[in-house]
Amino acid sequence: MVTIQHKVIKPEPGQRVFFCGDVHGDKVSLEKQLEKIGFVERQDILIFTGDLIDRGDHSAELIKFATCTPGIYSVIGNHESLFLHGLQDPLTRSIHTGANVGGGWIEQYSQSDLEGLAELIQNNMSISLTVETEQYKIGVVHASAPNDWQKIVNGSSLHEEQWLWSRGQFEDALAGKIHVVTGVDAVVHGHVANTLVASGNHVWIDTQYHTGELTIIEASRILDCVRNKTEMVDSTVEEDRLKMLGELSKLDQELDLGY
Numbered sequence: 001m002v003t004i005q006h007k008v009i010k011p012e013p014g015q016r017v018f019f020c021g022d023v024h025g026d027k028v029s030l031e032k033q034l035e036k037i038g039f040v041e042r043q044d045i046l047i048f049t050g051d052l053i054d055r056g057d058h059s060a061e062l063i064k065f066a067t068c069t070p071g072i073y074s075v076i077g078n079h080e081s082l083f084l085h086g087l088q089d090p091l092t093r094s095i096h097t098g099a100n101v102g103g104g105w106i107e108q109y110s111q112s113d114l115e116g117l118a119e120l121i122q123n124n125m126s127i128s129l130t131v132e133t134e135q136y137k138i139g140v141v142h143a144s145a146p147n148d149w150q151k152i153v154n155g156s157s158l159h160e161e162q163w164l165w166s167r168g169q170f171e172d173a174l175a176g177k178i179h180v181v182t183g184v185d186a187v188v189h190g191h192v193a194n195t196l197v198a199s200g201n202h203v204w205i206d207t208q209y210h211t212g213e214l215t216i217i218e219a220s221r222i223l224d225c226v227r228n229k230t231e232m233v234d235s236t237v238e239e240d241r242l243k244m245l246g247e248l249s250k251l252d253q254e255l256d257l258g259y
Contacts, residue, residue, distance in 0.1 A: 003076060003084075004126040005155040009045065010133065016044040017219040019140065021205040022077065022190040023048065025056020025105070029214045036145035037216055042070050047131065049190030049205060050077025050142035050164070055102035063117050067124035076125045077190060078164040079103070079144040082224075084118055087111075127163060129153045130184065136223055140189040144169040145202070157173055167192060173199035186226045198225035222223065 011017050018039065028229045039046065050171050052066055052074060053059035065076040079096075083103060086093035096103035106114055128141040130153065139149050146152050152163070162168075169179055170192045180200045183189050190206040196215055197204045203225050205215040 003122050004124075005128070006152075006153050007073065007126045007129040009047070009073060009129060009131045011045055011131065013133075016040075018044060018046050018048060018216050019188045019205060019219070019222060020048050020139075020208055021215040022051035022193075022209075023056070023062055023214065024051055024054055024079070024102070025059040025062060026208065026214070027056070027058035027061055029208065030062070033214045034218045037218075039216075039224070039247075041072075043072045045073070045131075047129065047140055047188075048072075049140060049188060050075045050125075051079045051206075053083060053103070054079045054096075054105070057105070058115055059105045060113075063120055067120040070222050072127060075123050075129055075140050075142055076121065076164065078128055080121055080125065081160065084121060087114055087118055101206055116256065122202075127160070132221065136186075136219065137184045138219060138222060139181065139184040141187065141189065143167065143189060143191040145181045145187045147179075147181060149181050150186070153183075165191075169202060170194075170197070170204055173197060173202060173204075186222050189223060195225035201226045 018037065020030070020033075034046075041207060045167050048066055052062040066187060080102065082092060082096040082101060083106070086096040086103070086106075095101060109117075128139060128145075131138045131140070132147070139151065139152075140200065142164050144162055170189070170232055174177060176196070178200045179202065181202070184201070186201045186203060189202060189204045192204050192206050193204065193209040194204065196207055196217075203217075203222050207213060207215040
């Protein structure tokens, strides 16, 4: 899979930057939340944590929105990875289009149309990105991060299966183990289908499936979570984690796709 390894985004002074958790084709929820926060397209910056696609009804539209709109960016999630690999590999395509993953939407499109969407992903979305201002550096990668952020920036630490699929750092956070990525003030992730969780300098914001509400959070709040060392873990999170692993992590645990 040929993709962009890393991007650096440098906002203008005073420009608002927002991070959005996994949308999974739910354009309606996205538009509702953008209206709620007063997002101004082409003026503010919006960064997705990946998994724009699958399960919802508007996957193709969201790919186009995230790759063709000025000021909108996204890293690649494990669902985009499955989509890209599935265009060349029938086994992966059958997994991607299964009910558990929710990629059946691709059957509506011709191979040429799907290749066009794949080109948009490969030419515009990256495995990771850094938002850099004079005040802060915030990294974004879908699932987990290296100990040293510079390794992923330099492309010397490309482990797609880990960065796009692994829940190890998240589960460690739930268990009370603190992990800090050097070289950035914070790292924002999606992938985990839970409440908003902050630990060390990681913040996981994939809340749509678990809470029914998509999280869109401004950079200043991400930094507050980290600087105040807020452990935003719900008291029932262990029970919820087991339920989550049983329902949504089935693919991760039972299938070793080598990605």
